[in-house]
Amino acid sequence: MRYLPLTEDDRAQMREAIGVPTAEALYADVPKDVLLTRPLDLPRGRGEMEVERHLAALARNNVAASRSFLGAGAYRHHIPASVDHLIQRSEFLTSYTPYQPEISQGTLQVLFEFQTQVAALTGMEIANASMYDGSTACAEAALMAHRVTKRRKAVLSGGLHPHYAEVVRTLSRFAGDEVDTLAPDVFAREDITAQIDDDVSCVIVQTPDVFGNLRDLSPIARACHAKGALLVAVVTEAVSLGLVTPPGDFGADIVVGEGQSLGNPLSFGGPYVGLFATKQEHLRQMPGRLCGETVDADGRRSFVLTLSAREQHIRRDKATSNICTNSGLCALAFSIHLTLLGEAGLRRLARANHASAVRLAERLARVHGVEVLNETFFNEFTLRVSSDAARLVERLAERGVLAGVPVSRLLPGAGLDDLLLVTSTEVATNEDHEAFIAALEGAL
Amino acid sequence: MRYLPLTEDDRAQMREAIGVPTAEALYADVPKDVLLTRPLDLPRGRGEMEVERHLAALARNNVAASRSFLGAGAYRHHIPASVDHLIQRSEFLTSYTPYQPEISQGTLQVLFEFQTQVAALTGMEIANASMYDGSTACAEAALMAHRVTKRRKAVLSGGLHPHYAEVVRTLSRFAGDEVDTLAPDVFAREDITAQIDDDVSCVIVQTPDVFGNLRDLSPIARACHAKGALLVAVVTEAVSLGLVTPPGDFGADIVVGEGQSLGNPLSFGGPYVGLFATKQEHLRQMPGRLCGETVDADGRRSFVLTLSAREQHIRRDKATSNICTNSGLCALAFSIHLTLLGEAGLRRLARANHASAVRLAERLARVHGVEVLNETFFNEFTLRVSSDAARLVERLAERGVLAGVPVSRLLPGAGLDDLLLVTSTEVATNEDHEAFIAALEGAL
Amino acid sequence: QEEPLLFEIGRADVTGVDIDEPEPFTPRLGALERTAPIGLPGLSEPETMRHYVRLSRKNYSIDAGLYPLGSCTMKHNSRLAEKMARLEGFANIHPLQPQATARGALALMEELSRFLLELTNMSAVALSPKAGAHGELCGLMTIEAALRARGQAQTRRTVLIPQSAHGTNPASAALLGFTVRAIPAGEDGIVHADAVAAALGPDVAAIMLTNPNTCGLFEREVVEIARLVHESGGYFYCDGANFNAIAGVARPGDMGVDAMHLNLHKTFSTPHGGGGPGAGPVVLSARLAPFAPVPFLLRDGDSLRLVEHAEGTQSFGRLTAFHGQMGMFVRALSYLLSHGGDGVAQASRDAVLAANYLRARLRDVMTQPFGDRLCMHEVLFDDAFLKGTGVTTLDFAKAMIDEGYHPMTVYFPLVVHGAMLIEPTESESKRSLDRFVATLRALAESAQRGETERFAEAPRHAPRRRPDETAAARRPVLRWGSRQ
């Protein structure tokens, strides 16, 4: 077996050194009645060639998103070849969490740079070294707000991605916390400030919201702060922050986000990378790993994991979160992509996205039976179509166009079956737009 | 431009340090009348995404060899994923020829291991650090034989790959040397020993020959040595050496080969890697780079490029060859693949190839209008078909099968238009064989 | 040469990505355009390559050396898995595209599930947890949902956890509002049924047990413990971090386990990536299966469907935005198909053999907390052999760095003084193990000879010497530019 270096001869020698006669003897502590006495009912091991064939056949049974207008929390962007090359460097790919800083300065410096980039991008003071993804970061933000405010009620905007809202509700329900979720807010008209009372620990608002609308969060921030609550802002499309005022500028207390858009492929939903940023004052209530700067015994600048007194391996049942493994390699991809872009490149990428979406929206608005609902948006907007959106998407898929996310996929039974979320990023060409329009006109 | 780090501001500062007012001023030495005064008639630079689109469109216009039975000097084999990963390590991919041994021990040790592997594989005493490919190695072998024997006539077997023969003839013609090429030898029946006279420096024989026949080279070696000539053996399918007696065992004086089969993709013909092995006694007449073992100033084992007194950068017009850049990275791929295989794996791979070809030959022999001409072969054999082989291949290509190499492609006008070279390696499945047979029966 | 920070070498006007400025258009941003500088320096592509290549060279990695971190299972990561995860049909599919256009993905999830269920002899698997700790949450939520269905969610608020457990266990339990009750281990390092019996009661929701445990020992009384827990009305959560000792040899389902997370990034070799991403699917017993989170796979005759909404099911809800770590599923399945049933069992046996080999070769110079006895896939030493030398476990670990090795896990489990937990995995050759043994023996003997300086000063040959962690925590500097 190509992955196992020991030969039968090696094994025999090693057993002799140990003083056991057989391989089975090493399992003497396992009760006889739980030892497996038959071979597993699984295929035998296969060579690379066969495994490749098998998996490639599965992959071919998926329609890869080449003419695709899907978004709703996961976005198709171009990833520079150097990003994927660098994250496959053995020293990044096959290292562990940097517990031994002396021989992990590569990973640690990357995390320090990542934290700085995330803080800058969100307009916040500090950020952590990544979470699993945007939705779990969002749920952690609610828990953190409870710790900070010593209250236990979160108010969720109707513009929050329904899956994010579900994740928050699931965790809160088990943790014994309260959650108020507002009705789906297609036009970003909800008055969430009216929901803030003295029990509310935080308000969670998304921008651009799940329907694509941009929001000025300042009034909500002010209302929160007046009541002693925190404003948690959610950003599911990190590229938008190259063009849209960041939550930090509006006074958000915690910003969480999905970082997939930078450096990470769609990959059917994971692995992604959660962003988590907050104000300096809340530092010690922040979940997740943190990398900090210090000096070594020779006085040289060094980086270490720090404030681990908050973490599970020290604090155990008093920890700020139970996170251990997070999204290091995805954070690396995010950070490299952002380094390549730089401020100028990110702004241009964001403009290219916005331009592409505006152009598509303008063309779609001219299609009979289609209405663009958004006044403002970044690279995603909501269509009202003259038929069931989910069925329309299926019909378009047969014509080679993945047309978007029907709102009913996220909110079944909400009476929003005629709404379709449509995204257009820098990868969509003019021909893609034309194909979409043509397929849509044919299918409506 | 993403590859150019200098900004306009940097450039201005640098010009100031140099003391030139403009970018053009740096080209003051170029005569005005050859300075280009208009922009190049070429497209402007493009982003990664556009370049990818453009090249991917070209790639899609090629039929990638998935159901392919082509050989004739280039063979489709499975390349382990780790081979391609390792050769892309920055330290291998982006380093230069190891002129500074202190910081090139990685490349140098690889070359030393490669030389040892090639010597073992061919059954010879020593090998060099690679040539461009098998055909140029073959031509260099003729030149070397001339140097060793101080004669200037090479005799080429009719079983030598016609392209190899052409390459030898081209170089020899310009170098003023003589070449006798025997008639195409479909059944390996030529009596090449009859051609050896006192003017002959070397006889060049291929095994398996271009028609797939295996050869016992011992009689030819004896005949050569009796006349003071060298036997040059050519191996275009390196995998065969896992199963077939190597030329060294027959007494060959020089063995050259094409190493593509191990670690290197087909890639439409290049880059490949030439193997070159010989006897210790001919060491100083060998062309190409050599890596040798020595010790450093602290007595530690070290590797260096050695015997460069033979080479062009020292000897200039007295050099044993003009080679500078060779096939370092392809040699690395070859060496890694062979390391992964090891003796046991190589033998099994070779058996799998032979088994696959034997099975296909047996099935083809039962097809009406098809005759298998070979008594012996490794993974490639010659078919006689009842129609024009080249046209047959085209018809089969339309049915999704790349059926083999028509001999007329290599030897137009030789009256061998009904011959087809067919290869089957470990990558050909039973279904591939069935598809071939079915398409063939349909097309004949 | 030192590598500066990105922020010291990058510039706001430099970019390594060429994107055309769009044709003029009318923005739809309202008044929300970002205009102030963001503070994100860029690098050209050559500078980017060099920055990260140079940083990477300051890291240790499994590709470059033995990585004996106990409890972390740093085994070989194949490049086949990386290649497979990058197939266009896996890497470039959207989680919300019509399920009919993602049949291969669903089939892959089902095939992976089949492997995991046969390996564990369990009934169902929840694929969506993102890592081991997330899997723990998932398992405990499933248990609570089952208790709720029985009307006992309010009364059973205690979780039993041995003191040797990973910190994530109590942290997960506490996060969900459970009270943690510690169970002591016996002198022999394992949990005894009578200790469990003593701790059980009508308030107990579950026990969380790691098996093999973090002392490297198999919990011999596991079957009896499971019986006791079940009898008392609780559930048995098993921390699967150490599954690499027994995969293919013994099955949790046969031990009475109700829920267990599998760390795909440990047992099934998806790379650790400097701290993730992982994947922590949770296998469930028949009793817990109905309560698994959404999305879950349902087979309807010939076709597969992902159920994405809990309404109308007993599912406890949603744990994450999408379906789980698909990229890791591909890699894990690549591992499993490559090994096959036979290979997985052989890998476990080799991992246990390697740990015991280290134990046998080191037992005369190092000390074991629970006596010299068979271990599972990791071997635990304590610092008794360093007593009186002035060398601490930490010093010993740092001295290993100077010998070219990553240290083992130290000071864990907490129940053992100066613990050193070594997990060689099945990926090491005998030659590699022998060299490691020789190094550790030499270090132990050096310490015992009183050569304390090499330990106190270690590491001296690494990119950094020991950093001042206290200063880092006292005045946290978490981003560039914030020190001023």
Add this chain to the structure above:
Amino acid sequence: QEEPLLFEIGRADVTGVDIDEPEPFTPRLGALERTAPIGLPGLSEPETMRHYVRLSRKNYSIDAGLYPLGSCTMKHNSRLAEKMARLEGFANIHPLQPQATARGALALMEELSRFLLELTNMSAVALSPKAGAHGELCGLMTIEAALRARGQAQTRRTVLIPQSAHGTNPASAALLGFTVRAIPAGEDGIVHADAVAAALGPDVAAIMLTNPNTCGLFEREVVEIARLVHESGGYFYCDGANFNAIAGVARPGDMGVDAMHLNLHKTFSTPHGGGGPGAGPVVLSARLAPFAPVPFLLRDGDSLRLVEHAEGTQSFGRLTAFHGQMGMFVRALSYLLSHGGDGVAQASRDAVLAANYLRARLRDVMTQPFGDRLCMHEVLFDDAFLKGTGVTTLDFAKAMIDEGYHPMTVYFPLVVHGAMLIEPTESESKRSLDRFVATLRALAESAQRGETERFAEAPRHAPRRRPDETAAARRPVLRWGSRQ
């Protein structure tokens, strides 16, 4: 840690590739089966990864640092190019599959040709040469074929080559039986027309000139030289190794060049790979075009055809088994499409700017053989500034290693005493150049202060100190096991 040789750690029965043993069958090997041991040890996949990763870490690379090797053009290699070359439609196509099934490949070759011809203002390009030196052979053969067509192949047997030329130039000429006649350069480092005129005669087949030359200078009299050579009935071969100075700025076709090889691995950034593979297409003037080797591309209306046989054409024949370095063509085209016409010219200007910047910043502490004047894309120093210090050019180069740099090219060109030829390329940032300047200045000043030990002992911080090259050559050990 030292990395042993494969032969010290591998074993004949270990393999890192799983291949099923074939079903029983009747072999067709005659009596030629290989039975004796071959002597090829194998490693499992984890051991293989570690062996090569560890070896790689003993190498310097452009990705990790500035690589100022004059004449080698060590510029940034993009990963886009690597990705493109690996597209299935390029990597997995056979050179002998029907041309109709390889239309994309032919189109790519045509597009690359178009770029090369526009950049050089030449008439045709022979794509098949495998590297620069192979291109030289190709060019000289083309010239000889043209002479033969004129009936002068027997009489014109001399090639003029300046003493500063790359060793490949005389080696290539000699290989083809030409007599090499050296032309001296002037005091100012360039070849003067009158020196060429003096060397010309009816025996001269061609001149081989490198322009810019290996002293880093543009051959200012090139147009006049070309005129003289042409008038005397010879051809002008230009060594294109230094094309990176002028690509997009000036065109060889406008200078009277008849043939020139282009090193795709230098100018167009296909990676050097530790010594290849390269690619050396040769551009030809209209006079030489008909004699180009097979295979060559022919456009028939809408379709492209590769002519593979010389019969019926004036082609001089075949240089290599197949069509050339397709993998390198893809990479070079990726470079050219990415840069575009504007980017190629900018790259040349940046390369020249960088070399002159180094010159300007170092001219007061190092010495230039031909006075302080503008250089092209490489700057040449001699060892006059080391005179009396006891430090040699080699010492100086080795001391650079201790500072983290790869040395420049040393002792080349041969015509300059203790030559140091520095080519920074356009890939370095100003910051990188400034650091390099600071290092070289410090070293030069250190040498001048008489701190000879750091030079004589250098390198001390590399994986090896200076190896005994004399011993290596005296008793060559070229394979494992042969020392005994």
